Amino acid sequence: MKRRAFLALAGGLAVAPGSVLAAKKTNTNTSSKPAAKATAKKPAGKAGAKAAPAKSNARGNTANLRPSAPNQPPAGHVTGMRPAPLPRPRQQSWRHYDLVVKVTAPDSGQPLRAWIPVPSENDWQRVEDLDWQGNYGKAGLRRDGDSGLLTFFAEWPAGTRAPTLELKLRLGTRQRLFDITRRGATPETEEVLNQNLQSLGPWPQDVLAELAERITGRIREPMPQALAIYDWVVDHGISCSGAPESIQAALCARNDGGAGLAGIFVALCRACGIPARRVSGQRLGPSRQSPSLGASGDVSTAQHWRAEFHAPFYGWVPVDPADAALAQRQDGDSGALRKRLFGFWEMNWAAYSSADGVHLPQGPGESLPVVDRPLLAQVERDGSVRLLGRQGGISLEARPSEG
Structure with missing residues (x-):
C-alpha cells in the first residue's frame, strides 16, 4: 500500500x-x-x-x-496588517x-x-x-x-x-530546527490552544502560578518568558535543589525518560498563559549531539519526553529541557547544546502523542x-x-x- x-x-x-x-x-x-x-x-x-x-x-x-513529495504552496504577501505566511525553511x-x-x-x-x-x-x-x-x-x-x-x-x-x-x-x-528570524502567519485553532492551557499534572496550581511569575519577572513576551522558564527548569534539573517541595520529585527524577522536566516546563508555561504540551516518544539511534542523548539496539526502556510551546508569529517551538540537563550532568556540556535544545529536536527519536490522556x-x-x-x-x-x-x-x- x-x-x-x-x-x-x-x-x-x-x-x-x-x-x-x-x-x-x-x-x-x-x-x-x-x-x-x-x-x-x-x-x-x-x-x-x-x-x-x-x-x-x-x-x-x-x-x-x-x-510522496509535499506540495509547495506559493509564497504569500502582506495584506494590510496581516503577516505573510511563513516561507518554507x-x-x-x-x-x-x-x-x-x-x-x-x-x-x-x-x-x-x-x-x-x-x-x-x-x-x-x-x-x-x-x-x-x-x-x-x-x-x-x-x-x-x-x-x-x-x-x-x-x-x-x-x-x-x-x-x-x-x-x-x-x-x-x-531535524526539527526553529528559526527565530522567520516570522509569519502560524494558524492554530482556538480549541487546540485552549486545550494546551489547562492545568497539568498533580502539582498545585497556586504554587506553579507563583513560581512562573517569579521566574519571568517583568518579561511579558511569550518567547523570552518561555526561555526563562526553560533555563530555570534545566538549572534545577541539574542541581536538584532550590525548587518548591511539591515539584521537587519531578525535577529530580532520573529514570522517567524526561517526563518530569518536560512536564514542569509545560505546566509553568501554561501557568503564565503560554500554550504548551509534552510530547511522548521513543529514542531510535545514536545522537550526533552528545553521547548520552541516543540509543540503539535494545531500546525497550529508551522512551523520552520532549516539549513544545506556542508563540505568536512562530507557531509551535520545540524544546528539550530533559536532554539539556542530562547532557550537562553526564557529558559535561559547556552550555552550547543547552542553548541549541531551545528550538531544536534531534530526530534520532520518534514522537507518539502530545495528548494529556x-x-x-x-x-x-x-x-x-x-x-x-x-x-x-x-x-x-x-x-x-x-x-x-x-x-x-x-x-x-x-x-x-x-x-
Whole structure:
C-alpha cells in the first residue's frame, strides 16, 4: 500500500475507529507457512473515498508507505496588517530507522490484547513501511478519537498457545530546527490552544502560578518568558535543589525518560498563559549531539519526553529541557547544546502523542496518562481488561537504516 493510501486510512480512523488494515487469522494450521504480504489490486482513490482494506492471512501483512513529495504552496504577501505566511525553511535531509517490536506473551488461558503506539505524521517524521506477522486472531490499526494516538492493535483468543507478534516499522525523520528570524502567519485553532492551557499534572496550581511569575519577572513576551522558564527548569534539573517541595520529585527524577522536566516546563508555561504540551516518544539511534542523548539496539526502556510551546508569529517551538540537563550532568556540556535544545529536536527519536490522556481502543475503561511504549493486557472473565505490566513479554529494537 502506498503512503498516500495509508494516510487516508489512518486519517479516516478519527471518525471510524474500527479496524483498518485488519488482519484476521483464517486458519490456525498455517502458522508454519511463510508470511504473505498484502498488495492492493487497485490504486488508492481520492482523499475521502472509502479505501479497501489490505488482504491478510494468519501470518502477516505489509503496508508499503512510500513518501510522496509535499506540495509547495506559493509564497504569500502582506495584506494590510496581516503577516505573510511563513516561507518554507531549507529542507533537512531524511534519516531512516528500523524499529522492530516483538511480543511473546505467556499462555494464560484468557484472551490477550496488545497495543503498539505508531509514530505520528508531521513535517519531520513519517512512517514509510509497516509489516507484521504472528499467530494473533485479529490485528490492525486503531486510533483514539480523543487523543489522536494511532496504535497497532492485536488480539489473541483464549487458548492460543505461545501468543506472538512481530511488527517491523520503517521511519523517516529529519531535524526539527526553529528559526527565530522567520516570522509569519502560524494558524492554530482556538480549541487546540485552549486545550494546551489547562492545568497539568498533580502539582498545585497556586504554587506553579507563583513560581512562573517569579521566574519571568517583568518579561511579558511569550518567547523570552518561555526561555526563562526553560533555563530555570534545566538549572534545577541539574542541581536538584532550590525548587518548591511539591515539584521537587519531578525535577529530580532520573529514570522517567524526561517526563518530569518536560512536564514542569509545560505546566509553568501554561501557568503564565503560554500554550504548551509534552510530547511522548521513543529514542531510535545514536545522537550526533552528545553521547548520552541516543540509543540503539535494545531500546525497550529508551522512551523520552520532549516539549513544545506556542508563540505568536512562530507557531509551535520545540524544546528539550530533559536532554539539556542530562547532557550537562553526564557529558559535561559547556552550555552550547543547552542553548541549541531551545528550538531544536534531534530526530534520532520518534514522537507518539502530545495528548494529556489516552483511551486505548478495546482497552481498560479508564484513561491512561500516556502510552509511550507497547502494552499487553489480559481480558478477564468478567470482560474487564487488565494491563500485564509495561514491559512484560515485549521487546523493542531500533537501528539506523540506509533507507
